[in-house]
Amino acid sequence: MRTHFDVFGLPRSHAVDVPALEKQFRELSLQLHPDRVAQGNARERLQALEGTTALNEAYKTLKDPVRRAFYLLKLHGIDLDREDAGAQKDMPLAFLEEVMTLREDLDDTIAAKDLPKAQAMAKDVAARKQAALAEAVSALQSLEGAGDSQDGIRKASHALGRVRYFTRFLEQVDAFEEEVLA
Missing domain, CATH: 1.20.1280.20 (HscB, C-terminal domain)
Structure with missing residues (x-):
């Protein structure tokens, strides 16, 4: 299973360099943006949309220390949500x-x-x-x-x-x- 940490190539840890995460998010957002494949086939557009959605969710979770902690616990089998x-x-x-x-x-x-x-x-x-x-x-x-x-x-x-x-x-x-x- 691909984790939010995997999306950014980070080790599974609560310690995250948030400024570096923000920089990487901006770079990946540009690479994955659906507009880059606007002329592509339906499958390519869907993959770009899914990739952007996964990137946004991973970023939202990892940038916030509380959400990150809940997510790490979820990776250990306990979903408090x-x-x-x-x-x-x-x-x-x-x-x-x-x-x-x-x-x-x-x-x-x-x-x-x-x-x-x-x-x-x-x-x-x-x-x-x-x-x-x-x-x-x-x-x-x-x-x-x-x-x-x-x-x-x-x-x-x-x-x-x-x-x-x-x-x-x-x-x-x-x-x-x-x-x-x-």
Whole structure:
């Protein structure tokens, strides 16, 4: 199976030189652009379109550190974008209780229209999101080096599960902030 890393000739790793990726994306985009085969037969045009689509998807995934981490985990057999992903159901109970309390606090803060408190909560959650992403990256690096281990996959999936919860929280704060400031 051809991966997003293969599209750019990169090793499978969370460490990606984004400026170099951007440069390579621009170069490959010019080479693969469907306009280059506009006069070609239907098969050539379809291949150019499919190549451009694969290139765009690979670039969108690899340029973003969070998406890249989720993608690496998917390459290890865990797709957290699926609703039935086991890791989401397997989150530690203490974390789920903590998230529920955090959500209730945010709901109360929004109901009270207390933007400064919501922003302070968001600052704390953003730091926790970064820490969870760093933990996931560390676990993913171990998986790339030592091969698939259930413990490594569990650590990465739990950390990325936390990233997902924190991202949703921050999106809710952003929406509240836009509503208040509009």
